[in-house]
Amino acid sequence: MxxxxxxxxxxxxxxxxxxxxxxxxxxxxxxxxxxxxxxxxxxxxxxxxxxxxxxxxxxxxPRERIWEALAAGFMEELERRLTGSEAGDPHVVVRTTVQLFVGDPVVSRRMVRAWDESGLVLDRSPLTRLAEAMAEARTRGLLRADVDVDALAAVVGAACVGALHQWVAALIDDDRFLTRALFALDVALAAAASDPYREELVAPLRSRDTG
The missing domain is CATH 1.10.10 (Arc Repressor Mutant, subunit A)
Structure with a gap:
């Protein structure tokens, strides 16, 4: 037939x-x-x-869609790297995302500068994965049951985009980019911590130098 x-x-x-x-x-x-x-x-x-x-x-x-294709490729690679048991850890999601940017700095910087709304580079896969990891932390009791993980992930994402733009402008180096992104995450986790885990989630903030 x-x-x-x-x-x-x-x-x-x-x-x-x-x-x-x-x-x-x-x-x-x-x-x-x-x-x-x-x-x-x-x-x-x-x-x-x-x-x-x-x-x-x-x-x-057309040529302006090239940047969209690069961003899509970025997301696909991020999804590949986040496939595994550790993908449920919010720190792994943030660290992996930053490492993917700094691993190919020339392409990453040009992609972000060329993207009309460069925050959208972080709007799809990373934020979704981060919210999922936070939901898992909430299920495990680390975060309060009333926490809106989507809103919490969005706040962290906004802080990370700010650090990303500073990195793109060469105002901060790779290590400082990662430090600031993780600091934003730790602040959010500490603010949303359940009582039994409050001290554990606040502890990283006491020793970190955010520069």
Whole structure:
């Protein structure tokens, strides 16, 4: 029957598209690392990726959508790194997110500067994962039962975005970026701590130098 082979064929086409899209995004990263402040044209991207310019338009879109594709790739890598038993720890979520930014500084800085609303880089996967980790902490009794974990994650996210912009502007280094992000998290956790865990969650604030 004609429809019998449509599923496998469609799956193969999608895999080919995904591979070409991945090559295009990788090409953008390579070009940015080589010339951080240079314009990245569709033609240069296509040449580096070994595809036609029309393929870049079809799979990514015009040049301004390149930054969206980079952010999506960032989110996918973050999801991959957060897959595992430790992903339920809010500290792991924040630390992993910061480490992903600083691990590829040239691309990260350009991506954030080019993104019209750069806070959206942190708006999807990290905040969702952070809220989930906080919900798990609430279930374990570390946080009060009445805590709104979505609101708490949003507050931490806003502080982390502020630290991110300082890092992008080279006002703080990698270590200070991480320190400030973790400090914001610890403040939020301490404020939401249940009575049995209050001292445990407040303790990190007493010894940390936030600079």
């Amino acid at each position: 004609p429809g019998d082979g449509e599923g496998p064929r469609e799956g193969l086409r999608e895999r080919h598209k995904a591979r070409r899209r991945s090559r295009i995004v990788d090409a953008v990263r390579e070009l940015l690392r080589e010339s951080p402040e240079s314009a990245v044209s569709v033609e240069r991207i296509a040449e580096r990726a070994g595809v036609a310019p029309a393929t870049v338009y079809n799979l990514i879109g």
